[in-house]
Amino acid sequence: xxxxxxxxxxxxxxxxxxxxxxxxxxxxxxxxxxxxxxxxxxxxxxxxxxxxxxxxxxxxxxxxxxxxxxxxxxxxxxxxxxxxxxxxxxxxxxxxxxxxxxxxxxxxxxxxxxxxxxxxxxxxxxxxxxxxxxxxxxxxxxxxxxxxxxxxxxxxxxxxxxxxxxxxxxxxxxxxxxxxxxxxxxxxxxxxxxxxxxxxxxxxxxxxxxxxxxxxxxxxxxxxxxxxxxxxxxxxxxxxxxxxxxxxxxxxxxxxxxxxxxxxxxxxxxxxxxxxxxxxxxxxxxxxxxxxxxxxxxxxxxxxxxxxxxxxxxxxxxxxxxxxxxxxxxxxxxxxxxxxxxxxxxxxxxxxxxxxxxxxxxxxxxxxxxxxxxxxxxxxxxxxxxxxxxxxxxxxxxxxxxxxxxxxxxxxxxxxx
Ligand code: UD1
Numbered sequence: 001x002x003x004x005x006x007x008x009x010x011x012x013x014x015x016x017x018x019x020x021x022x023x024x025x026x027x028x029x030x031x032x033x034x035x036x037x038x039x040x041x042x043x044x045x046x047x048x049x050x051x052x053x054x055x056x057x058x059x060x061x062x063x064x065x066x067x068x069x070x071x072x073x074x075x076x077x078x079x080x081x082x083x084x085x086x087x088x089x090x091x092x093x094x095x096x097x098x099x100x101x102x103x104x105x106x107x108x109x110x111x112x113x114x115x116x117x118x119x120x121x122x123x124x125x126x127x128x129x130x131x132x133x134x135x136x137x138x139x140x141x142x143x144x145x146x147x148x149x150x151x152x153x154x155x156x157x158x159x160x161x162x163x164x165x166x167x168x169x170x171x172x173x174x175x176x177x178x179x180x181x182x183x184x185x186x187x188x189x190x191x192x193x194x195x196x197x198x199x200x201x202x203x204x205x206x207x208x209x210x211x212x213x214x215x216x217x218x219x220x221x222x223x224x225x226x227x228x229x230x231x232x233x234x235x236x237x238x239x240x241x242x243x244x245x246x247x248x249x250x251x252x253x254x255x256x257x258x259x260x261x262x263x264x265x266x267x268x269x270x271x272x273x274x275x276x277x278x279x280x281x282x283x284x285x286x287x288x289x290x291x292x293x294x295x296x297x298x299x300x301x302x303x304x305x306x307x308x309x310x311x312x313x314x315x316x317x318x319x320x321x322x323x324x325x326x327x328x329x330x331x332x333x334x335x336x337x338x339x340x341x342x343x344x345x346x347x348x349x350x351x352x353x354x355x356x357x358x359x360x361x362x363x364x365x366x367x368x369x370x371x372x373x374x375x376x377x378x379x380x381x382x383x384x385x386x387x388x389x390x391x392x393x394x395x396x397x398x399x400x401x402x403x404x405x406x407x408x409x410x411x412x413x414x415x416x417x
Pocket of ligand 1 (some may be wrong): 126
């Protein structure tokens, strides 16, 4: 178990580099299984979820080797279609492997991913999509077994633009005969990154970033060297950290087009933001303004993965803010922890009313989930006194040494094991 000890009250000044995106790396790692040649991934964040995904690939018989944030994967020796229970339970995204394992071996056996701290997270849309492509799927006693001897592309309408389901269906569609058209596809930038990776491996995919993704099934004829996109949630977290703590920081390696709604809300809160190419500069407001209404939505709407950090921001804003969480039903567990720090908020279903206070104070709090944990670190930066954040290993799932990044711009954050 890890803890973060944060001494509040220092402003942030300096430059931060944004690391590679976890949510882009995970489906791309799943895709290495169907690449016909060795793959070299640059800017690959060495996070626990990513390492778990790599361990699963190794269990399936792939070879993998890290060198800093470069990861080489050779899937030519893969020889198993069974995803072992312990690792798949750890990592919800192992579900992406269903599409690529099934495509490669015409069979796949997986464990049903467990519930999750931010909500139920069903996989019905994934299974429905895979079935439409001809997969025969049996669910029995927590196991999912899939057979796919006659995988044929077709039109796949999604009831909801699920990110994971879109990616999983894209991966299986690559190994189908003929064309697949995904309607109401998710439009997240990570899906564009997956498409670009697949194209680099010789697959024919287009439309990612819009609601219609078209995949012409066929074989990959090569591996590739590919640089993973920067993590837009890490970038958003750093910007919000500065808006809360005060000061002025510059991000390098961020893609500002991915952050339009986040930047807009930070500006509403009073921050000054300047963007030049891949550099983004933020100057914090004296005290954040309240946000009249912040509502999470699928991309290009405001990301649910930034809602907790903005909850922290609104906790010290100068008025009352309303936050509506539309994507995951149980994503307000940071609310009660912020109350321990003096935050004033009340919840009604998927709506939170947050009454800003001039100052939070240090307390002993728990990171219940990845982004909620990051939100507590951000709140602690401006709080009076010391905040101890338990279960900080959950924060490590999405940030490569968040404490070192924040320390490098002047914050007092210590990790204690
Ligand atoms: C991905 C991201 C996660 C982000 C989320 C929304 C990864 C590894 N994770 O998660 O960080 O918060 O997108 O941007 O990329 N749903 C169903 N049935 C399904 C699948 C999803 O009902 O089969 C529902 C979910 O319960 C949720 C909503 O759809 O309410 C969105 O989920 P989805 O877009 O699939 O998110 P993930 O891919 O799990």
